[in-house]
Amino acid sequence: MQALRALPSVDALLGTDGGRGLTERHGRAAATDALRGALASLRAAIRHGEIPPADPEAAVLAAAGAQLDAAALSPLRPVLNLTGTILHTNLGRALLAEAAIEAATLAMREAVALEYDLASGARGERDDHLLRLLVELTGAEDATVVNNNAAAVLLALNTLGAGREAIVSRGELIEIGGAFRMPDIMARAGVILREVGTTNRTHERDYRAAFGPQTGLILKVHTSNYRIEGFTAEVAAPRLAALAREAGVPLLNDLGSGSLVDLARFGLRREPTVAEAVAEGADVVTFSGDKLLGGPQAGFLVGRREAIAAINRNPMKRALRLDKIRIAALEATLRLFRDPDRLTERLPTLRSLARLQPEIAAQADRLAPRAAAALARLGVTVTVCACESQVGSGALPTDTLPSAGLRLDAPGDGTAPERLATRLRGVSRPIIGRIAEGALILDLRALTDEDALIASLVEAGRP
Missing domain, CATH: 3.90.1150.110 (Aspartate Aminotransferase, domain 1)
Incomplete structure (x- = not known):
C-alpha cells in the first residue's frame, strides 16, 4: 500500500531536527523505542482504513514526543x-522555609562537615549540628534526632524498656496515620504493654497498682489526633514524673506534633510546648519536625543526659539517622525559632x-x-x-x-x-x-x- 511505503523509517526520523531533539532530551534508546512504537501505531491505523496524516513525519515525531514527555513527567509533582x-x-505536610531550602540546597551541592570536627580535624557527630539549638530551645540537657517521630518513640522504648513493661493509659493507645498503632510500635520495640485505667479516666492509683518488678518505664502519649470530652480524667505529666521517680523508672512523654512556641499567640488553642514537657520532669520527650515545627520529616528526642546517651548507644540509632540534607534543613528551621516575633514571616506553616x-x-x-x-x-x-x-x-x-x-x-x-x-x-x-x-x-x-x-x-x- 502506497500510504505505508510513504512512512519514514526510524533511522530517517532520528536524523531529522525533531528526532535529534528527542534524542537530546530523552536519550537515543528511549527516542528510538518511542518512534518505533509511534510508527507501528500509525501503520496499524492505516491498515484499518484510517486516512494517513498529510505529514507522516511530523505526526510520528509528535506522537513519540508526547509519549516520551508523559513518561518523563514525575508523579511527585507540585500541586x-x-x-x-x-x-x-x-501532600507532603509542611512547606519549608526559604532558609531551610537554601541550607538543604547548599548541602546537596557541596561537601559539608557532617561528621568532621573542623577545630580538631577528627571525626565529629552529625547530631551535634542540631544539639545546641535543641538544648537552647527546649531547656533539655541533651538531644538527638532520627527520621520521624514514630522512629523516635520506637528507639526510646527499645532503649529504656526492652523486655520490661511500659505502663500507659488505655486512653492514650492511639492510632496514627496509615493504621499505625501505638501498641504495634511498642511490640516492635520489645516492651510489654501494660495498659491502665479506662478509655476516658485514668488515675494515679491505676499507675501505682501496675508497678512491679517488671516495670521498665511510664509512657505518656499526647492524644494530638483526637479528643475525649465529658467525664474524663488523666494524670498530668508532673505527677507522672513524680510517680516514675518513685518507681525508679524513666518517664517517656510523646508529644506527637510538638511545638516550640505557644500557639495561642497565633489564635490557636494552646498546646503543651516541648520546653514545658521537659520542665515537667520527663526523662525523654519525643516530637515531630515536619508538623507544627514546620521543617522536614524528623523525630526529635530531648531530655536527661543519661537517657539520651543511652539512646545514642543503641545500635538501632544508626539505622534511623538523618542524612546531611535534612540535618541542614532542620538546623536552618530551628534557628528561626530564636526570633519568634518573625516566625509568621519566615515559616510557611505558621504563616x-x-x-x-x-x-x-x-x-x-x-x-x-x-x-x-x-x-x-x-x-x-x-x-x-x-x-x-x-x-x-x-x-x-x-x-x-x-x-x-x-x-x-x-x-x-x-x-x-x-x-x-x-x-x-x-x-x-x-x-x-x-x-x-x-x-x-x-x-x-x-x-x-x-x-x-x-x-x-x-x-x-x-x-
Missing part, C-alpha cells in the same frame, strides 16, 4: 493545596495558620472574577464562600480556623463536582480542593501564588 488542611500528610479570615476573604473576592472567566467554557459558576480550615496531620484535631474560598458549581448531576475535581487534578499544576455541599471548594488559606492558581484554572477551562 496547589486548596483542601483547607494545612499540614496535609498526602498559613496565622492568616486572618478577612485577609483570605479579600483574596477570594479578588480571585473570583478571574476564576469565573477561566472556567466559563465549562459552565462553572464561581462564588466566594466561607469555610473552615484545619491544621492537619493529627495536630489540633478539633480546632478549625475560619477561612474563605471559591465555591465551584458545575452543571450536571450529582457526579459533576467529582468530574470537575478530576479535571482540576489533571492540569500541569494540579489543583487539589475538597467536595462539600454538592460543590468543589477551593480553600485559599494556604494559597501563596495567585497567578499559578489562575493559570491552572485557565488550562482546566480549555475545551
Whole structure:
C-alpha cells in the first residue's frame, strides 16, 4: 500500500531536527523505542482504513514526543493545596522555609562537615549540628534526632524498656496515620504493654497498682489526633514524673506534633510546648519536625543526659539517622525559632495558620472574577464562600480556623463536582480542593501564588 511505503523509517526520523531533539532530551534508546512504537501505531491505523496524516513525519515525531514527555513527567509533582488542611500528610505536610531550602540546597551541592570536627580535624557527630539549638530551645540537657517521630518513640522504648513493661493509659493507645498503632510500635520495640485505667479516666492509683518488678518505664502519649470530652480524667505529666521517680523508672512523654512556641499567640488553642514537657520532669520527650515545627520529616528526642546517651548507644540509632540534607534543613528551621516575633514571616506553616479570615476573604473576592472567566467554557459558576480550615496531620484535631474560598458549581448531576475535581487534578499544576455541599471548594488559606492558581484554572477551562 502506497500510504505505508510513504512512512519514514526510524533511522530517517532520528536524523531529522525533531528526532535529534528527542534524542537530546530523552536519550537515543528511549527516542528510538518511542518512534518505533509511534510508527507501528500509525501503520496499524492505516491498515484499518484510517486516512494517513498529510505529514507522516511530523505526526510520528509528535506522537513519540508526547509519549516520551508523559513518561518523563514525575508523579511527585507540585500541586496547589486548596483542601483547607494545612499540614496535609498526602501532600507532603509542611512547606519549608526559604532558609531551610537554601541550607538543604547548599548541602546537596557541596561537601559539608557532617561528621568532621573542623577545630580538631577528627571525626565529629552529625547530631551535634542540631544539639545546641535543641538544648537552647527546649531547656533539655541533651538531644538527638532520627527520621520521624514514630522512629523516635520506637528507639526510646527499645532503649529504656526492652523486655520490661511500659505502663500507659488505655486512653492514650492511639492510632496514627496509615493504621499505625501505638501498641504495634511498642511490640516492635520489645516492651510489654501494660495498659491502665479506662478509655476516658485514668488515675494515679491505676499507675501505682501496675508497678512491679517488671516495670521498665511510664509512657505518656499526647492524644494530638483526637479528643475525649465529658467525664474524663488523666494524670498530668508532673505527677507522672513524680510517680516514675518513685518507681525508679524513666518517664517517656510523646508529644506527637510538638511545638516550640505557644500557639495561642497565633489564635490557636494552646498546646503543651516541648520546653514545658521537659520542665515537667520527663526523662525523654519525643516530637515531630515536619508538623507544627514546620521543617522536614524528623523525630526529635530531648531530655536527661543519661537517657539520651543511652539512646545514642543503641545500635538501632544508626539505622534511623538523618542524612546531611535534612540535618541542614532542620538546623536552618530551628534557628528561626530564636526570633519568634518573625516566625509568621519566615515559616510557611505558621504563616498559613496565622492568616486572618478577612485577609483570605479579600483574596477570594479578588480571585473570583478571574476564576469565573477561566472556567466559563465549562459552565462553572464561581462564588466566594466561607469555610473552615484545619491544621492537619493529627495536630489540633478539633480546632478549625475560619477561612474563605471559591465555591465551584458545575452543571450536571450529582457526579459533576467529582468530574470537575478530576479535571482540576489533571492540569500541569494540579489543583487539589475538597467536595462539600454538592460543590468543589477551593480553600485559599494556604494559597501563596495567585497567578499559578489562575493559570491552572485557565488550562482546566480549555475545551
